[in-house]
Amino acid sequence: MQSNLISLAFNKIGGIFNHFLIKEPNPINRARIRMLSYILVCYLLFTGVLTISYFIAGEKLHLIRVSIVFVITISLIAITYFTHAWKIASHVILIVCTLGVYTNISIYVQNVNLETIQFVWLGILLSFYMHGLKWGWFYSIINILPVMIYTAIDNKNYFYIGTGPHEVSQLTYIFATYYNFVFITFLQYYFFKTFNKNFVSLTNTKNALNEINEKLKTSLHDVENLSNARMEFLSTMSHELRTPLNGVIGISNALLLQNPREDQEENLAVLKFSAENLLLLVNNILDFNKFSSDKARLENFAFDISALIQSNFSSIKLKAEEKLLHLSLHIDEILKNKYVISDPTRLTQVLSNLLNNAVKFTGKGSISLTVKVQQIDANMMDVMFIVEDTGIGVETERQENIFEAYVQATPSINRNYGGTGLGLTIVKKVLNMFGSKISLLSKPNVGTRISFNINFNYQQVSTQNFKETDNGKTELSHLKILVAEDNLVNILVIKKTLERWNVVPDVAENGRIALTKVEENNYDVILMDLYMPEMDGYEATVCIRNLDDKVKASTPIIAITADVNDAVIEKNLLAGINDVLPKPFDPEQLFAKIKQLTGVSAVVESEIKC
Numbered sequence: 222m223q224s225n226l227i228s229l230a231f232n233k234i235g236g237i238f239n240h241f242l243i244k245e246p247n248p249i250n251r252a253r254i255r256m257l258s259y260i261l262v263c264y265l266l267f268t269g270v271l272t273i274s275y276f277i278a279g280e281k282l283h284l285i286r287v288s289i290v291f292v293i294t295i296s297l298i299a300i301t302y303f304t305h306a307w308k309i310a311s312h313v314i315l316i317v318c319t320l321g322v323y324t325n326i327s328i329y330v331q332n333v334n335l336e337t338i339q340f341v342w343l344g345i346l347l348s349f350y351m352h353g354l355k356w357g358w359f360y361s362i363i364n365i366l367p368v369m370i371y372t373a374i375d376n377k378n379y380f381y382i383g384t385g386p387h388e389v390s391q392l393t394y395i396f397a398t399y400y401n402f403v404f405i406t407f408l409q410y411y412f413f414k415t416f417n418k419n420f421v422s423l424t425n426t427k428n429a430l431n432e433i434n435e436k437l438k439t440s441l442h443d444v445e446n447l448s449n450a451r452m453e454f455l456s457t458m459s460h461e462l463r464t465p466l467n468g469v470i471g472i473s474n475a476l477l478l479q480n481p482r483e484d485q486e487e488n489l490a491v492l493k494f495s496a497e498n499l500l501l502l503v504n505n506i507l508d509f510n511k512f513s514s515d516k517a518r519l520e521n522f523a524f525d526i527s528a529l530i531q532s533n534f535s536s537i538k539l540k541a542e543e544k545l546l547h548l549s550l551h552i553d554e555i556l557k558n559k560y561v562i563s564d565p566t567r568l569t570q571v572l573s574n575l576l577n578n579a580v581k582f583t584g585k586g587s588i589s590l591t592v593k594v595q596q597i598d599a600n601m602m603d604v605m606f607i608v609e610d611t612g613i614g615v616e617t618e619r620q621e622n623i624f625e626a627y628v629q630a631t632p633s634i635n636r637n638y639g640g641t642g643l644g645l646t647i648v649k650k651v652l653n654m655f656g657s658k659i660s661l662l663s664k665p666n667v668g669t670r671i672s673f674n675i676n677f678n679y680q681q682v683s684t685q686n687f688k689e690t691d692n693g694k695t696e697l698s699h700l701k702i703l704v705a706e707d708n709l710v711n712i713l714v715i716k717k718t719l720e721r722w723n724v725v726p727d728v729a730e731n732g733r734i735a736l737t738k739v740e741e742n743n744y745d746v747i748l749m750d751l752y753m754p755e756m757d758g759y760e761a762t763v764c765i766r767n768l769d770d771k772v773k774a775s776t777p778i779i780a781i782t783a784d785v786n787d788a789v790i791e792k793n794l795l796a797g798i799n800d801v802l803p804k805p806f807d808p809e810q811l812f813a814k815i816k817q818l819t820g821v822s823a824v825v826e827s828e829i830k831c
Contacts, residue, residue, distance in 0.1 A: 234262045237298075241305040252415035253351050254307050260314060260347075261301070265294045286324065290317060311351040315360050318344040326367050333368050341368060462503050467804040469496040471714030474808060478721065490539055497536065500805060519654050522813075524565040526604075526677065527556045533572040534590050537580050546580065547587040555594045556604070561677040566803075567651050568675070572606070574644040575671055579610040586611030586668070595674060602679055607672045615663040623661070624649040697815060698723035700745040705735035705761065706781075707753045711804070715748060715781070718808050732761030739765050744776050745819050749798065751782040758782075759796045766797040777818035781806060 236242075237258050245251050268291035275284035297310045318340055325337040341364045348360030473493035481489060534550045541548050572590075579588045588610045596603040615623055624645045652659050655675045663669040702719060704726045706712050712728055719726050727742070729735035733756040735747070747765070751758035758780060768774040780801045800814050 234259055237262065238301060238305075238307070248415070248419050253311070255415075256350065257301065257307050257311055257314075261294055261298050261310070265291070265298070268294060282329065286329070293317060308352070311347070315344055315348055315351075318347065319360065319364055322364050323367055326371050333371055337368070341365060463500070463804045465710070466496055466500050466503070467806070468708075468710035468714055469493075470500070470805040471711075471718065475714070475717040496805075519564045519567060521562050522565055522810075523560050523562050526559055526561045526568075527552055529565055529569065530556075530572065530590070530592055533569055533576060536573065537576045537588070540577075540580050541588060544580070544584070546583055546585070549587065549589040551589070551591045551593075553593040553604075555597065555602075556592060559679055561602075561679045563655075563675075563677050567654065571648050571651050571673075572608075574648050575608045578644055579608055579612065579669070582669075583610045583612035600678055601676055603674055603676050605672060605674050607670065609668065609670045611668040614665040614667050614669055615661070616665055620661055620663060624659070697812070700724055700815070700819060701743065702726040702815075703729060703735060703738055703742075703744045703747045705729045705732060705747060705753065705758065706750040707731055708750070711750070711781075718811060721808070722812070732756030732758060732764075735761050736764050739773055739776065740768070743773065746815055747776055747778045749778050749780050751780055758798075762796040762798050779811075779814055779818065781811075 238254050242251055242254050245254065268287050271287045272284065272291055275281075275287055293313065297313055301307050301310045321340045322337055322344065325340065326333065330337060344364040345357070345361045349357030470493060473489050473496065477486065477489050477493070530552055531550070534548070538548065576588070576590065589608075591605075591607040591609075593605050593607075594602050595605050649659055652673050652675075657673045657675050660672045661669070662671075697719075702724055704712065704715050704719075706715065706728070707730050716726060716728075726748070727738060727744075729738050731753040732749075735749070736756065738744075739747070749758040749762060753761075756764075762778055765776065765778070766774050777799045778797070780798045781804060782801065799818055802811055802814060
C-alpha cells in the first residue's frame with residue numbers, strides 16, 4: 222500500500238509537464254524532462270522546509286540564500302510549464318548548484334564539507350545527464366575548480382573570505398545532508414532505470430528485427446523458388462504451345478505459296494491470322510514474366526522497316542474488314558526500302574498489340590497508322606509512329622493506369638471485349654527498352670491517338686544478306702543442310718520452307734543420328750532442335766564442336782526451338798550454337814540467318830566436353 226502511494230506520488234510529480242512531454246519523440250529527452258520535474262518539485266519542498274527551519278532558528282544569511290532558491294524554483298516551474306523551455310531551466314538549476322559550491326567555500330562554510338561535495342557531485346551528474354558530454358565537462362570543471370583551489374591553498378595560507386564561517390544547527394545540517402544524498406541516489410537510479418529500460422527495449426527490438434529478417438529471408442527464398450517454378454512452368458507451356466503453332470503457321474505459309482483458289486486462300490488467311498493471334502497472346506504472357514524478372518533484352522538485326530510495318534498493318538486487314546472499318550497506312554517515303562538495325566520482333570510486338578487493340582475497341586469508323594521520320598543524320602533517324610482509331614476511347618481518370626498490368630478502361634471492357642489486360646503493359650515496357658515513351662490522347666466515344674518515337678541505326682546494309690530476293694529460290698540451292706528434329710509436323714514445315722529455295726535437306730530424328738550424319742557427311746548448315754530423345758540438341762552440338770575434323774566441328778548451327786529465354790540463349794552460346802530461331806519461325810528470318818552463317822568459317826570451341 223505504502224509503495225503504491227509513493228509510486229503514485231512520483232507519477233503525479235513526473236507528470237506535471239505531460240502536456241508537452243508526450244510530443245517529445247526522443248526517449249532520453251523524455252527521461253530528462255521527468256528528472257527536471259522531480260528536481261523542481263522536490264527542491265521546492267526541500268527549500269520550503271529549510272526556509273521555515275532557518276526562519277525559526279534566526280539564521281538570516283542561510284535564510285536569504287534558501288529563500289532565493291525557493292523563488293527561483295517556483296519561477297522555473299512556471300517558465301517550463303508555459304514555455305516548454307526545459308533545457309534553459311536545467312541550465313539555471315546547474316548555475317544555482319554551482320553558486321552553492323562557491324558560496325559554501327567562500328561565505329557560509331569556508332571549508333569543503335560534506336554538503337559542498339554533494340553540490341559538486343549533483344552539478345556533475347546533472348550536467349552530464351541533462352545536457353550530454355560537452356556541457357557535462359564544462360559544469361564539472363567550474364564545480365571542481367573552487368574545491369581544488371581551496372585544497373591547494375588550505376595548508377599554506379589558511380584565510381577566510383568575507384565575514385567568517387556561519388554555524389548551522391546539527392538537525393538542519395543532518396536533514397540537508399541526508400536529503401541531498403537521497404536525491405542524488407534517486408536521480409542515479411531513475412536515469413539508469415530509464416536508460417536500462419530503453420536499452421532492453423532496443424535489444425528486444427533488434428532481436429525482433431532479426432527474427433523478422435530471418436522470416437523475410439525465408440519468405441524471399443520461397444518467393445524466389447515460386448517465381449522460378451512459375452517461369453519454368455511458363456517456359457514449358459510456351460514450348461508446348463509454340464510447337465503445334467509452328468506447324469499451323471508453317472503449313473499455312475506453305476499452302477498460301479502454292480497458288481490456292483480464292484476461297485482456299487481466304488480460309489488459309491483466317492487460319493494463319495488466328496494462329497498468329499494465339500502466338501501473340503503466348504508471347505505476351507511469357508514476355509510479361511520476363512519483364513517482371515528483368516530478363517528481357519533487345520536484339521539487333523537488319524530488317525526492312527517499311528516491309529515490317531506493312532506486314533503488321535496487313536495482319537489486321539481481315540478482322541477490320543469483318544467490322545467494315547476503314548484502314549489507312551501512311552509511311553514516309555524516306556523509309557521505303559530502308560534497312561535498320563534493331564529488334565524486329567519487339568517492334569512487331571508493339572505494333573501488333575496497338576493495332577489489334579484499335580480493331581478490338583473500334584465498332585465503326587476508321588483506323589490509321591502513320592509512320593514518319595522526325596529527324597535523320599548520317600547513322601541515326603528518329604521515327605514517329607502514330608496509331609489512331611475512332612473507337613470507344615478511354616476516360617481521362619483512367620488514362621494514367623491503362624498501361625498497368627491487368628487494367629482495362631472500365632470493368633465492363635473485359636466482359637464485352639475480352640483480353641488479358643497485358644497488351645499495353647508490354648507495349649510500355651518494350652518501348653522503355655527502346656528508350657521511348659508512349660503518349661496517349663483519348664476521348665470516350667470519340668477515339669484514341671497513341672504515339673511514340675524510336676531512334677533507329679540505319680547503317681547501309683546489303684539487302685542481299687537479309688531478304689529473299691527474286692533469285693532466292695536458287696540462291697541457297699547449292700547448300701547442304703541437315704535438319705535435326707523429332708517432331709514430324711516440324712520436319713514437314715522446315716522441309717517445305719527449304720524446298721522454296723530448292724534445298725532438299727537431310728533429316729535426323731535425334732541428336733545421336735545427327736552426330737553420325739555429320740561424321741559421315743559435310744554440311745553447310747545444321748538446323749538443330751534442342752529437345753530430342755536419346756541425345757538432345759545441346760549434347761549433339763557439344764559433340765560436333767569436339768570432333769577431330771575442324772571443318773565438320775565448325776559447321777554453323779542454328780537452334781530452332783520453342784523455348785527461348787536468356788538461360789536457353791546462354792546455354793546455346795556455351796554449347797557452341799551460332800544462332801537461335803524461335804518457333805514458329807519467319808521464313809525470311811531463317812533465310813537471312815542461313816545467308817549470314819554460310820560465310821562463317823571460324824571454328825567455335827565449346828567449353829563443354831563431349
